[in-house]
Amino acid sequence: MRLVLSIFLFASLFSSVASADEIVFRGNYWRDRNTRVIQPEADLQKELPTGTMVGAHYLLDTITSASVAAGAVRDQPFTELRNEVGFRLGQRIGPATLVGRYSYSSESDYWAHTAGLSLLVDLFHKNSTLGLSATYGHDDVGLRMDAKTFNPVGGLQTIHFILSWSQVLTTKLLLNVSYELGESGFGSASNGYQNNPYRTVSLGGTPSRETTPFERFRQAFSAGFNWIVPTRAQLVPWISFRPSYRFYFDDWGLRSHAAELRMYFPVGVFEFRLTGRYYHQNSVSFWNDVDGTPSYSGSHGKSCSTCYFTKSSLGFYTSDPKLGIFSSEFLDFRVLIHLTGLRRFNSRLAHYLSASYIELSYGHYFNDRYAHTAFGDADLAGLAFAFPL
Amino acid sequence: MRRRPFYRNILPMKMAVLCFALASGLSGCVRVKPYQREYLSQRAMDAAAEKVEDRFKQHWQGSREGSEGGFGSAGGGCGCN
Numbered sequence: 001m002r003l004v005l006s007i008f009l010f011a012s013l014f015s016s017v018a019s020a021d022e023i024v025f026r027g028n029y030w031r032d033r034n035t036r037v038i039q040p041e042a043d044l045q046k047e048l049p050t051g052t053m054v055g056a057h058y059l060l061d062t063i064t065s066a067s068v069a070a071g072a073v074r075d076q077p078f079t080e081l082r083n084e085v086g087f088r089l090g091q092r093i094g095p096a097t098l099v100g101r102y103s104y105s106s107e108s109d110y111w112a113h114t115a116g117l118s119l120l121v122d123l124f125h126k127n128s129t130l131g132l133s134a135t136y137g138h139d140d141v142g143l144r145m146d147a148k149t150f151n152p153v154g155g156l157q158t159i160h161f162i163l164s165w166s167q168v169l170t171t172k173l174l175l176n177v178s179y180e181l182g183e184s185g186f187g188s189a190s191n192g193y194q195n196n197p198y199r200t201v202s203l204g205g206t207p208s209r210e211t212t213p214f215e216r217f218r219q220a221f222s223a224g225f226n227w228i229v230p231t232r233a234q235l236v237p238w239i240s241f242r243p244s245y246r247f248y249f250d251d252w253g254l255r256s257h258a259a260e261l262r263m264y265f266p267v268g269v270f271e272f273r274l275t276g277r278y279y280h281q282n283s284v285s286f287w288n289d290v291d292g293t294p295s296y297s298g299s300h301g302k303s304c305s306t307c308y309f310t311k312s313s314l315g316f317y318t319s320d321p322k323l324g325i326f327s328s329e330f331l332d333f334r335v336l337i338h339l340t341g342l343r344r345f346n347s348r349l350a351h352y353l354s355a356s357y358i359e360l361s362y363g364h365y366f367n368d369r370y371a372h373t374a375f376g377d378a379d380l381a382g383l384a385f386a387f388p389l
Numbered sequence: 390m391r392r393r394p395f396y397r398n399i400l401p402m403k404m405a406v407l408c409f410a411l412a413s414g415l416s417g418c419v420r421v422k423p424y425q426r427e428y429l430s431q432r433a434m435d436a437a438a439e440k441v442e443d444r445f446k447q448h449w450q451g452s453r454e455g456s457e458g459g460f461g462s463a464g465g466g467c468g469c470n
Binding site for chain 2: 020024026028030037039041043057124125126127128160162163165167168169170171172174175176177178179180181182218219220221223226228230238240242246247248250254256258264266271273279281284320321322323328359361365367371375378380382384
């Protein structure tokens with residue numbers, strides 16, 4: 001099962017309003033010890049003179065893995081495909097913008113529908129922007145038996161609400177804050193299945209399929225600044241900094257802190273970006289390990305002492321590395337190349353392409369503790385071409 | 390172990406209320422006019438400019454980390470008038 005591959009479809013709910021009319025072709029690459037992901041995708045967006053905004057995206061995940069956590073039941077690596085398609089439609093109405101979205105993701109053992117509605121309101125002469133968003137997700141989970149058959153094992157329904165505020169503080173400084181509230185699952189396997197049906201954990205010495213609560217109540221708060229500093233130098237006319245912080249909290253007992261800094265600086269037709277991110281989380285309340293490896297001594301796991309709604313006398317047990325305590329760091333370098341130099345060529349194609357750009361990026365992800373044992377570090381790369389519409 | 394009541398576990402909510410109050414309170418003090426938005430309209434100041442890349446970033450972060458969310462941003466500073 002790849003629960004993790006479908007929980008992001010609700011993200012970027014407000015992102016389409018301010019960005020340019022363009023079509024982006026992007027290739028993403030991920031490689032760690034067990035898993036390689038190659039993900040081509042296309043995303044287009046266009047705002048019509050009537051204030052109507054249309055957008056769509058398509059991506060294909062090509063996942064080659066030998067990881068049990070990723071669904072492998074044998075040592076032999078296998079490749080799985082995930083298709084995702086999404087549409088968005090928005091309309092400006094005075095100072096407000098209403099955007100509706102839908103996306104569908106399909107793989108051999110996981111199918112996810114996500115629909116969302118967001119409202120942005122410009123206030124105080126566009127010095128403030130209030131954002132409200134609601135998203136509903138409906139997933140079906142299967143246990144793949146072989147290439148042709150699978151058994152349905154459950155479903156997952158999610159609801160997310162986001163409240164955000166963006167505030168212009170000065171001519172060079174912006175403040176963004178957001179608060180998110182989410183509920184994953186509503187108390188049964190048919191609407192709250194959040195296990196990996198392939199993953200096992202040692203329960204009293206016997207490998208058993210992991211069992212987690214059917215409800216999870218999530219909260220996240222984030223704040224960040226966008227700050228640009230003019231340098232008065234011709235070569236590098238400005239430098240921009242984007243520090244941000246996120247605090248996450250859920251009723252499984254997991255708390256996390258994520259701090260990130262992005263720094264941008266242009267040099268001619270190039271724009272360079274450096275990113276550094278630090279992340280730390282504790283473990284969920286029913287996590288147990290012995291010498292760093294998930295293992296439960298009894299035959300009934302541990303109760304979820306922090307859960308608001310879930311009451312189970314049987315307890316829960318998991319070996320999911322991302323539910324244990326660990327820290328991670330991420331470093332990334334990106335260069336964006338504006339193709340403005342093509343203007344010198346006297347052709348319509350060259351003039352059109354002169355408004356395009358190319359992006360190249362490389363990053364490295366570090367982690368520690370059991371997450372490192374299970375996943376290891378990862379290398380990431382990206383290549384994108386963007387053309388105006 | 391005794392369960393903590395639901396309303397006792399709302400620290401992020403309290404932080405959000407505090408920051409929203411602070412940010413909205415600032416709105417009355419700040420008046421940046423459209424012709425003063427030269428720097429705010431730079432691509433590097435637009436959170437939405439990297440949405441395609443960020444979608445993949447949120448994807449892999451969620452597959453390796455236990456938390457999610459916190460990416461909702463109104464994307465102000467677009468320089469649009």
